[in-house]
Amino acid sequence: MLEKLKQEVYEANMQLPQLGLVTFTWGNVSGIDRQQGLYVIKPSGVSYEELTPADLVVVNLKGEVVEGQLNPSSDTPTHTYLYNHFPKIGGIVHTHSPWAVAFAAAKMDIPALNTTHADTFYTDIPAAAALTEAEITADYEGNTGKTIVQTFAKRHLDYEATPGSLVSQHGPFCWGETAAQAVYNAKVLEVAAEEDYHTLMLTRADSHVPQYLLDKHYYRKHGQGAYYGQNNAQSQTHAKRK
Amino acid sequence: MLEKLKQEVYEANMQLPQLGLVTFTWGNVSGIDRQQGLYVIKPSGVSYEELTPADLVVVNLKGEVVEGQLNPSSDTPTHTYLYNHFPKIGGIVHTHSPWAVAFAAAKMDIPALNTTHADTFYTDIPAAAALTEAEITADYEGNTGKTIVQTFAKRHLDYEATPGSLVSQHGPFCWGETAAQAVYNAKVLEVAAEEDYHTLMLTRADSHVPQYLLDKHYYRKHGQGAYYGQNNAQSQTHAKRK
Amino acid sequence: MLEKLKQEVYEANMQLPQLGLVTFTWGNVSGIDRQQGLYVIKPSGVSYEELTPADLVVVNLKGEVVEGQLNPSSDTPTHTYLYNHFPKIGGIVHTHSPWAVAFAAAKMDIPALNTTHADTFYTDIPAAAALTEAEITADYEGNTGKTIVQTFAKRHLDYEATPGSLVSQHGPFCWGETAAQAVYNAKVLEVAAEEDYHTLMLTRADSHVPQYLLDKHYYRKHGQGAYYGQNNAQSQTHAKRK
Amino acid sequence: MLEKLKQEVYEANMQLPQLGLVTFTWGNVSGIDRQQGLYVIKPSGVSYEELTPADLVVVNLKGEVVEGQLNPSSDTPTHTYLYNHFPKIGGIVHTHSPWAVAFAAAKMDIPALNTTHADTFYTDIPAAAALTEAEITADYEGNTGKTIVQTFAKRHLDYEATPGSLVSQHGPFCWGETAAQAVYNAKVLEVAAEEDYHTLMLTRADSHVPQYLLDKHYYRKHGQGAYYGQNNAQSQTHAKRK
Numbered sequence: 001m002l003e004k005l006k007q008e009v010y011e012a013n014m015q016l017p018q019l020g021l022v023t024f025t026w027g028n029v030s031g032i033d034r035q036q037g038l039y040v041i042k043p044s045g046v047s048y049e050e051l052t053p054a055d056l057v058v059v060n061l062k063g064e065v066v067e068g069q070l071n072p073s074s075d076t077p078t079h080t081y082l083y084n085h086f087p088k089i090g091g092i093v094h095t096h097s098p099w100a101v102a103f104a105a106a107k108m109d110i111p112a113l114n115t116t117h118a119d120t121f122y123t124d125i126p127a128a129a130a131l132t133e134a135e136i137t138a139d140y141e142g143n144t145g146k147t148i149v150q151t152f153a154k155r156h157l158d159y160e161a162t163p164g165s166l167v168s169q170h171g172p173f174c175w176g177e178t179a180a181q182a183v184y185n186a187k188v189l190e191v192a193a194e195e196d197y198h199t200l201m202l203t204r205a206d207s208h209v210p211q212y213l214l215d216k217h218y219y220r221k222h223g224q225g226a227y228y229g230q231n232n233a234q235s236q237t238h239a240k241r242k
Numbered sequence: 243m244l245e246k247l248k249q250e251v252y253e254a255n256m257q258l259p260q261l262g263l264v265t266f267t268w269g270n271v272s273g274i275d276r277q278q279g280l281y282v283i284k285p286s287g288v289s290y291e292e293l294t295p296a297d298l299v300v301v302n303l304k305g306e307v308v309e310g311q312l313n314p315s316s317d318t319p320t321h322t323y324l325y326n327h328f329p330k331i332g333g334i335v336h337t338h339s340p341w342a343v344a345f346a347a348a349k350m351d352i353p354a355l356n357t358t359h360a361d362t363f364y365t366d367i368p369a370a371a372a373l374t375e376a377e378i379t380a381d382y383e384g385n386t387g388k389t390i391v392q393t394f395a396k397r398h399l400d401y402e403a404t405p406g407s408l409v410s411q412h413g414p415f416c417w418g419e420t421a422a423q424a425v426y427n428a429k430v431l432e433v434a435a436e437e438d439y440h441t442l443m444l445t446r447a448d449s450h451v452p453q454y455l456l457d458k459h460y461y462r463k464h465g466q467g468a469y470y471g472q473n474n475a476q477s478q479t480h481a482k483r484k
Numbered sequence: 485m486l487e488k489l490k491q492e493v494y495e496a497n498m499q500l501p502q503l504g505l506v507t508f509t510w511g512n513v514s515g516i517d518r519q520q521g522l523y524v525i526k527p528s529g530v531s532y533e534e535l536t537p538a539d540l541v542v543v544n545l546k547g548e549v550v551e552g553q554l555n556p557s558s559d560t561p562t563h564t565y566l567y568n569h570f571p572k573i574g575g576i577v578h579t580h581s582p583w584a585v586a587f588a589a590a591k592m593d594i595p596a597l598n599t600t601h602a603d604t605f606y607t608d609i610p611a612a613a614a615l616t617e618a619e620i621t622a623d624y625e626g627n628t629g630k631t632i633v634q635t636f637a638k639r640h641l642d643y644e645a646t647p648g649s650l651v652s653q654h655g656p657f658c659w660g661e662t663a664a665q666a667v668y669n670a671k672v673l674e675v676a677a678e679e680d681y682h683t684l685m686l687t688r689a690d691s692h693v694p695q696y697l698l699d700k701h702y703y704r705k706h707g708q709g710a711y712y713g714q715n716n717a718q719s720q721t722h723a724k725r726k
Numbered sequence: 727m728l729e730k731l732k733q734e735v736y737e738a739n740m741q742l743p744q745l746g747l748v749t750f751t752w753g754n755v756s757g758i759d760r761q762q763g764l765y766v767i768k769p770s771g772v773s774y775e776e777l778t779p780a781d782l783v784v785v786n787l788k789g790e791v792v793e794g795q796l797n798p799s800s801d802t803p804t805h806t807y808l809y810n811h812f813p814k815i816g817g818i819v820h821t822h823s824p825w826a827v828a829f830a831a832a833k834m835d836i837p838a839l840n841t842t843h844a845d846t847f848y849t850d851i852p853a854a855a856a857l858t859e860a861e862i863t864a865d866y867e868g869n870t871g872k873t874i875v876q877t878f879a880k881r882h883l884d885y886e887a888t889p890g891s892l893v894s895q896h897g898p899f900c901w902g903e904t905a906a907q908a909v910y911n912a913k914v915l916e917v918a919a920e921e922d923y924h925t926l927m928l929t930r931a932d933s934h935v936p937q938y939l940l941d942k943h944y945y946r947k948h949g950q951g952a953y954y955g956q957n958n959a960q961s962q963t964h965a966k967r968k
Contacts, residue, residue: 023433045471064484071481074462074470096358102440105356105449114589115654116580133454140458169451170357191507197440198586198681207589209653212617216624220558228558229529239555242548265917287955306968313965316946316954338842344924347840347933375938382942411935412841439924598831599896600822675749675824682828682923691831693895696859700866704800712800713771723797726790
């Protein structure tokens with residue numbers, strides 16, 4: 001069942017230790033088949049050294065296990081919530097990467113201070129509100145997804161242009177068109193947090209990049225006018241040929 | 243004598259350089275056989291490149307060497323003291339991991355500021371009082387264990403729920419049900435110190451997580467209601483199956 | 485075409501991940517054949533794992549692609565501008581190395597605070613002015629080169645003695661006699677930024693090195709009187725022989 | 727000539743990249759044969775990948791090259807000065823390790839704030855005075871040694887108990903009974919600088935360890951009463967045997 005997707009999600013999970021984004025088993029990646037309404041996710045607490053594609057668990061959009069011997073990630077209800085409310089995403093990743101956690105613990109957004117950030121995230125990366133005691137008691141992992149979705153609604157953020165969020169006191173969640181893209185975004189978020197931390201120590205001036213620089217860098221890589229890389233229609237135009 | 247335990251303690255010692263927790267020989271792990279009242283510990287000053295399971299030294303709960311050609315870790319009296327006063331622990335580790343040492347030198351607790359911390363440590367990780375001159379002169383290593391035990395008593399801390407401590411001006415000691423679990427806890431302590439350092443620089447607000455979030459994360463992984471991973475009774479329930 | 489130069493530029497590009505200067509594809513190196521007026525540059529968005537010398541693109545000093553199936557780096561107009569205005573340089577590198585980006589985002593120069601810096605950069609490394617909206621709209625990548633050249637002119641800096649610059653809000657560009665030398669300079673810039681950051685946190689005193697120490701260290705390695713290494717005329721004199 | 731010493735000094739040099747103490751060629755180690763009054767040192771500007779024992783240069787205590795095809799380290803006069811004024815040392819190392827350089831640039835001592843430091847350095851590690859213009863012009867490298875020796879004299883420091891120094895605006899020099907011991911001390915200095923930096927950010931309180939803790943840790947490893955490791959007379963006594 002979903003063998004190709006399992007392979008993709010397996011490879012995306014294995015990127016986490018290679019990119020320095022996880023300690024022990026503190027991370028999980030999922031990827032969805034939108035047509036079947038099923039997603040594939042890492043099992044809970046299995047080490048990356050031992051993980052195989054066959055260990056992955058298949059879950060439906062009610063959060064029920066459809067296939068798999070192992071228990072899915074304990075964060076599965078968060079993934080379910082996000083897949084249901086962000087209908088265009090194809091993959092989700094959660095880590096406890098340390099720079100991101102430092103901002104999440106301080107309940108601070110990761111501000112858009114440079115073009116590294118702007119290439120991937122079109123706005124500040126929000127720190128979604130910490131869960132209340134009632135939310136934690138009722139459905140901790142589901143409400144972890146809910147606080148992200150509510151924060152995006154309240155701030156009028158586009159989840160496609162801002163493909164990730166912190167959850168205050170906890171850590172980062174990212175997403176993307178595929179599981180691999182979600183992991184890429186999680187690495188960008190971690191690097192942006194590291195760079196921002198040092199910038200915020202160097203100066204008390206507001207160092208936000210202006211909107212026109214955000215526009216330039218973000219749209220250099222995304223949308224109809226993108227010309228970064230090899231696969232955009234515009235990149236042929238940008239590369240003037242003699 | 244205690245061949246299986248020696249192998250376990252050897253492997254736990256070898257985890258220290260792999261997890262980036264030691265420079266040179268600045269760390270040691272022990273593990274105990276409670277039935278025999280004997281524990282196995284790294285020899286003093288032997289490099290991790292050269293260490294073999296046969297080099298480990300067997301010590302009784304009076305702190306006497308029972309087997310082994312090499313001298314045990316110079317911190318052996320600390321291990322003896324902790325095994326005698328924390329009767330449910332099965333392994334102990336001491337390192338000079340740098341983020342933990344930074345907090346120990348500042349005589350500061352590692353505060354519980356995020357869920358990474360809460361997953362493993364149910365409270366702030368205390369900085370036990372620095373030893374007095376009299377304590378150092380009388381029995382330095384033994385009194386290093388004593389200041390930890392006294393700090394836990396004074397603060398009404400449960401050593402099973404807070405499986406580690408700093409010693410002010412010195413560094414971290416951790417413990418657990420096994421030697422491997424103690425090393426796992428030592429890595430969590432180091433990561434928590436790193437994350438907390440950056441959070442404390444980012445904000446002067448009190449960022450302690452509330453008790454209900456500590457409860458949620460700690461008990462998601464520990465005790466009767468735990469549902470993280472594959473081996474808890476509750477994890478089957480948590481993973482709803484269709 | 486330009487096979488030897490392609491090999492050199494390929495190797496210089498591959499140094500970027502080895503020196504810890506790039507994440508993903510966020511960097512590019514070029515090298516020029518001044519006699520032919522042609523330069524060789526990394527293709528846009530190709531990963532370092534997949535890059536081969538044959539993938540490199542040949543560009544002329546009007547910025548036109550002369551040879552190559554792939555699109556050149558999206559930063560190609562910056563390279564063209566710099567080659568045209570800094571006539572003695574043989575190689576250029578752009579990265580998003582994190583310490584340099586932290587300073588660029590803060591719009592701060594990397595000050596000359598120690599001899600590590602002085603060995604390679606004879607002055608503070610300037611943070612060139614951020615681009616205006618008009619400059620971004622008109623020709624973003626070309627004007628990125630222009631702000632560097634203008635900053636050097638305004639501050640009366642010698643681009644041979646200060647072989648690199650930050651661009652505010654963005655990141656570092658470095659150059660040198662060859663592509664390999666440019667990459668060397670990019671690593672020095674990153675290390676200097678890391679060291680300066682910590683020095684600036686340790687003290688509020690002005691820690692600039694005096695001009696005579698800059699002179700000593702810079703000219704120990706550069707120019708007629710250089711005596712560092714094996715290839716300088718003066719090094720034989722410096723090494724007194726019995 | 728001095729083949730055994732060359733091998734030792736070669737291996738000590740190769741420890742520098744393995745311990746993360748050098749970038750490019752920014753470091754050099756020497757070791758001396760006191761009976762012959764000759765020392766062996768790394769050649770100038772040779773990369774660690776290419777270095778062989780046969781490349782090492784033999785120098786006498788007047789600083790003259792006695793054997794070797796290559797030019798010795800440009801810092802050779804510093805080594806000569808230190809060997810002449812610190813008669814009991816057997817090896818010297820100079821690096822530009824980044825935490826040490828951050829303190830040197832700030833002209834700050836590395837204070838004794840924890841036992842990691844006290845195990846190897848019995849006092850604060852001094853930042854020797856920056857060289858004056860006259861000193862730089864007259865004999866830069868020789869006077870680099872002189873400022874260290876003068877600083878030790880002025881502060882009544884014992885170079886055997888404090889086996890290293892910063893030179894303000896420049897970086898660290900360490901020494902020891904052998905070249906290998908000097909490199910060990912250079913790593914301790916770098917780790918102490920890293921830990922101290924973070925402690926100094928965490929608290930404004932004076933965190934110096936008291937003299938009695940310095941005594942305990944330093945003499946646990948050094949002198950007649952040492953009991954750390956396997957080779958001290960006292961370690962047999964410390965390890966009580968049943």
